[in-house]
Amino acid sequence: MLSYCLPPWKGFQSVSGTIFFQQLINGMSLGSLYGLVAIGYTMVYGILRLINFAHGDLLMFAAYAAIYCVTLFSLPWTLSFPVAILMTGLMGIVLDRTAYKPLRNAPRISLLISAIGASFLLENLALVVLGGVPKAFPRPDVFDQVIELWGLRIQVLTIYTPVVTLALLAGLLFIVYKTKAGKAMRAASKDFETTRLMGINLDRIIALTFLLGSSLAAAGGIMWAMKYPQVNPFMGVFPGLKAFIAAVLGGIGNIVGAVIGGFLLGLGEILIVALLPELAQYRDAFAFVILILVLLFRPTGIMGEPLTDKV
Amino acid sequence: MLEVQDLHVYYGGIHALKGARLKVDRGQIVTLIGANGAGKSTTLRTIVGLVKARSGSIRFNGEDLSRLETHEIIKRGIAISPEGRRVFPNLTVLENLELGAYNQGHETFDRQRQWVYSLFPRLEEREKQLAGTLSGGEQQMLSVGRALMSRPQLLLLDEPSLGLAPLVVEEVFRIIQTINKEGATILLVEQNAMAALQVAHFAYVLETGRITLEGTGQTLLMDERVRSAYLGESTQSV
Ligand SMILES: Nc1ncnc2c1ncn2[C@@H]1O[C@H](COP(=O)(O)OP(=O)(O)O)[C@@H](O)[C@H]1O
Numbered sequence: 001m002l003s004y005c006l007p008p009w010k011g012f013q014s015v016s017g018t019i020f021f022q023q024l025i026n027g028m029s030l031g032s033l034y035g036l037v038a039i040g041y042t043m044v045y046g047i048l049r050l051i052n053f054a055h056g057d058l059l060m061f062a063a064y065a066a067i068y069c070v071t072l073f074s075l076p077w078t079l080s081f082p083v084a085i086l087m088t089g090l091m092g093i094v095l096d097r098t099a100y101k102p103l104r105n106a107p108r109i110s111l112l113i114s115a116i117g118a119s120f121l122l123e124n125l126a127l128v129v130l131g132g133v134p135k136a137f138p139r140p141d142v143f144d145q146v147i148e149l150w151g152l153r154i155q156v157l158t159i160y161t162p163v164v165t166l167a168l169l170a171g172l173l174f175i176v177y178k179t180k181a182g183k184a185m186r187a188a189s190k191d192f193e194t195t196r197l198m199g200i201n202l203d204r205i206i207a208l209t210f211l212l213g214s215s216l217a218a219a220g221g222i223m224w225a226m227k228y229p230q231v232n233p234f235m236g237v238f239p240g241l242k243a244f245i246a247a248v249l250g251g252i253g254n255i256v257g258a259v260i261g262g263f264l265l266g267l268g269e270i271l272i273v274a275l276l277p278e279l280a281q282y283r284d285a286f287a288f289v290i291l292i293l294v295l296l297f298r299p300t301g302i303m304g305e306p307l308t309d310k311v
Numbered sequence: 312m313l314e315v316q317d318l319h320v321y322y323g324g325i326h327a328l329k330g331a332r333l334k335v336d337r338g339q340i341v342t343l344i345g346a347n348g349a350g351k352s353t354t355l356r357t358i359v360g361l362v363k364a365r366s367g368s369i370r371f372n373g374e375d376l377s378r379l380e381t382h383e384i385i386k387r388g389i390a391i392s393p394e395g396r397r398v399f400p401n402l403t404v405l406e407n408l409e410l411g412a413y414n415q416g417h418e419t420f421d422r423q424r425q426w427v428y429s430l431f432p433r434l435e436e437r438e439k440q441l442a443g444t445l446s447g448g449e450q451q452m453l454s455v456g457r458a459l460m461s462r463p464q465l466l467l468l469d470e471p472s473l474g475l476a477p478l479v480v481e482e483v484f485r486i487i488q489t490i491n492k493e494g495a496t497i498l499l500v501e502q503n504a505m506a507a508l509q510v511a512h513f514a515y516v517l518e519t520g521r522i523t524l525e526g527t528g529q530t531l532l533m534d535e536r537v538r539s540a541y542l543g544e545s546t547q548s549v
């Protein structure tokens with residue numbers, strides 16, 4: 001596909017400053033969503049050395065949970081979103097308990113297969129129970145407003161997304177670096193056995209990891225559903241894959257790296273389309289090209305340390 | 312305080328412990344010596360529940376430990392400095408100590424930290440440093456110090472002298488005695504039989520999963536079989 005590339009200046013000429021700026025904001029907004037979801041991949045990988053393929057499906061779970069909280073129980077969004085996030089967090093724990101915990105001492109490939117199976121199960125269960133017809137996501141009016149910023153008209157959701165992501169990242173970093181449980185998580189990412197020898201209930205620490213990662217995925221899923229308000233059983237697949245790539249790009253296992261990877265991927269995707277409209281149809285391929293390049297030339301990603309096996 | 316009886320442990324088909332037993336009384340230093348592969352680490356790992364015994368009993372203050380999970384056993388008042396030190400390399404020295412006191416309150420943490428720093432002043436100097444950047448001797452000190460953070464009734468030490476320079480080894484054994492004098496009961500696993508027997512009140516010799524000899528440290532230091540097998544002396548020269 002590289003042979004289709006036009007010289008970059010040809011693209012630049014057709015883009016005015018404002019539109020470029022507009023796209024920059026869009027890219028950051030999209031990228032922050034990738035980053036939010038990427039955190040969950042990176043956290044679970046850090047502790048279990050597992051690519052949790054079902055992680056993307058938690059976006060879908062959160063979106064449906066939010067929809068049903070609003071439509072079935074007529075909760076206001078200020079209540080239904082937190083409830084949906086909590087439910088998804090607990091769903092993450094259930095996922096670990098059922099699909100991964102029985103395989104703690106099994107070879108890693110079994111775990112991976114179980115993850116893929118869990119992903120298919122969630123998607124197809126949703127298909128059977130909830131139906132394949134896309135549901136409209138009830139986007140609250142507050143996110144629909146449009147504001148004028150430096151001569152640009154921007155939907156507030158676009159601004160809120162990166163702000164929410166950064167706030168959640170700050171909270172998460174506080175938990176991971178400043179609390180006892182967070183320190184236990186970092187210890188467990190290196191050495192399960194010795195973590196248990198500290199009198200730490202390892203299962204609880206792993207559950208906490210899933211709770212946090214899945215809650216962030218839920219926040220991402222809800223914002224995704226507000227951005228693209230069509231919810232269907234497979235809506236998590238693509239953002240999940242992109243977020244996974246973001247996590248690898250940032251250095252899998254590294255939380256800040258995941259968010260940086262997300263921002264870079266989102267910006268890259270949007271700017272490619274903006275600057276080189278001829279490549280617009282290859283937008284999704286861009287992420288996979290990045291993945292391949294990272295795996296070939298810098299498998300540890302931007303922030304990653306050399307991958308270590310666990311003792 | 313600790314009583315292990317007729318312990319049988321298997322790794323798959325390998326019969327690693329074949330009826331091992333030992334007893335540790337409050338206030339003592341008891342040592343378990345034996346060659347590489349005798350089953351010393353397995354004994355300690357079984358006591359803390361990392362390995363499950365097929366049969367036998369482990370009682371701590373009268374309570375059967377064999378059904379408990381590792382973190383519950385640790386909460387009963389046992390701490391361990393495992394073989395190979397196993398400090399958390401990605402955490403600072405202070406964070407390692409904090410995890411050692413995971414189930415303790417603030418006061419215990421502060422008090423134990425002061426004590427550990429008085430035993431190992433180097434740790435205080437390196438408080439903010441990542442444990443992975445410490446020297447081998449410092450990591451060993453951190454591993455022992457971390458185990459002390461929970462104010463354990465019983466401290467298990469698995470080859471604390473392994474791979475250390477002779478001077479550091481001396482220091483480690485001196486500190487083991489200090490810790491014991493200040494109230495901790497210690498079960499010490501060692502290949503360095505000479506040093507271990509010198510500090511121990513009571514000693515067991517483990518050979519291929521069985522206790523073959525036992526006695527006070529002094530008695531075993533005099534024992535011919537021990538001298539030839541573990542102290543590197545031929546029987547003739549005695
Ligand atoms: N995880 C394991 N899997 C299989 N065999 C093991 C394992 N750990 C130890 N063993 C075997 O059990 C025996 C006792 O080992 P260990 O308790 O480590 O001895 P020591 O600490 O006295 O050197 C050895 O024969 C060793 O090879």
Ligand SMILES: [Mg+2]
Pocket residue numbers: 348351352353394470
């Ligand atoms: Mg050993």
